[in-house]
Amino acid sequence: MRCEDLAERITDLLEGDVSPEEEEAAIEHLAGCSRCEVVLAETRDVISLTADHGAIRLTSVDRARMLGAIQAQATTSTGEAQTSE
Amino acid sequence: MGNSDSAGSVSNRMGTTTTSRSVAARVESLFEAHIDSVFNVGYRVLWNRADAEDVAQRTFLKALQRLDQIEDDRRERAWLLQIAYREAIASMRKRREVPTAPDKFPVVPAPGACPAEAAIAAEVASRLAVALAAMRDDERIAVVLRDVEGLPMRDVAEVLGIGHSAAKMRVNRGRSSLRQLVRNAGVI
Numbered sequence: 250m251r252c253e254d255l256a257e258r259i260t261d262l263l264e265g266d267v268s269p270e271e272e273e274a275a276i277e278h279l280a281g282c283s284r285c286e287v288v289l290a291e292t293r294d295v296i297s298l299t300a301d302h303g304a305i306r307l308t309s310v311d312r313a314r315m316l317g318a319i320q321a322q323a324t325t326s327t328g329e330a331q332t333s334e
Numbered sequence: 335m336g337n338s339d340s341a342g343s344v345s346n347r348m349g350t351t352t353t354s355r356s357v358a359a360r361v362e363s364l365f366e367a368h369i370d371s372v373f374n375v376g377y378r379v380l381w382n383r384a385d386a387e388d389v390a391q392r393t394f395l396k397a398l399q400r401l402d403q404i405e406d407d408r409r410e411r412a413w414l415l416q417i418a419y420r421e422a423i424a425s426m427r428k429r430r431e432v433p434t435a436p437d438k439f440p441v442v443p444a445p446g447a448c449p450a451e452a453a454i455a456a457e458v459a460s461r462l463a464v465a466l467a468a469m470r471d472d473e474r475i476a477v478v479l480r481d482v483e484g485l486p487m488r489d490v491a492e493v494l495g496i497g498h499s500a501a502k503m504r505v506n507r508g509r510s511s512l513r514q515l516v517r518n519a520g521v522i
C-alpha cells in the first residue's frame with residue numbers, strides 16, 4: 250500500500266468499511282510510515298473537532314421566533330385559522 | 335406560492351380529525367427535534383443567517399405537506415435534511431450576491447460551562463467556521479452531514495442525491511482538506 254492509497258481509504262478504515270486484507274495492509278503501512286500515522290491521528294482529531302464545535306445552536310429566543318413564524322404560516326394554510334382572522 | 339392548496343390536501347389525507355391544533359403540535363415536535371440541524375444545513379450552504387432562516391421555514395412547511403412520506407422516526411432527520419438541502423441549493427442558485435464573509439454567530443455556551451471554557455469554545459468554533467467556509471461547497475456539506483450531524487453514510491448519500499461511494503469519497507476528501515485548513519489555523 251502506498252501513501253496515496255492510504256489517504257483515499259482513511260474514511261473506509263475509520264468506518265470499518267475495509268476487508269481484513271486491506272486492514273492488514275493499512276496497519277502494516279502505518280507501522281512503517283510516520284507521515285501517514287500523523288495524517289490518521291489528525292483526521293481523528295478533525296472529526297471530533299467538527300462534531301464538538303461545528304454545530305450552531307440557536308438561542309431560545311431565535312427558536313421561539315422561528316417556530317412562531319412557521320406555525321402562523323402552517324395553520325393559516327390549512328384554512329383552520331382563517332375564520333379567526 | 336400555492337402553499338395553501340397542497341397543505342389543504344394533506345390535512346384531508348390525514349383525516350377529518352386533523353385540526354389546526356394537531357398540525358401546530360406536529361410542527362412543534364418536528365421543529366424542536368430538528369431545527370438546529372435544518373438551520374445548520376441551510377447556513378453551511380448559504381453562509382447567511384436570514385437566508386438560512388428562510389430555508390428552515392420553507393423546509394418545515396414543505397415537510398408538513400409530506401408527512402405521509404416519513405418511513406420511520408430514525409430516518410425523519412435525513413428526510414428533513416434532504417428537503418433543507420434542496421431548498422438551500424435552490425436559494426443559492428437564485429440569489430445574485432454571494433456573501434463575502436460568513437455571518438457571525440454568538441456561540442451558545444454548553445450548559446454548565448464556566449466563562450473560560452465558553453470563551454475557548456467560542457474561539458475554536460469561530461476558527462472552525464472560517465476553515466469550513468474555505469472548503470469546496472460539495473465537500474463541506476458532506477462533512478457537515480456526516481461529522482456535525484452524525485448521519486450514517488447512506489443517509490449522507492440520500493440527502494445529497496448521490497451514490498454511496500460518491501458520498502464516501504466526498505466525505506473523505508472533505509475531511510482531508512478540512513484537516514489541512516484547521517492545522518494551518520492552529521486548531522489541531
Ligand SMILES: [Zn+2]
Pocket residue numbers: 251252255278282284285286
Ligand atoms: Zn504513508
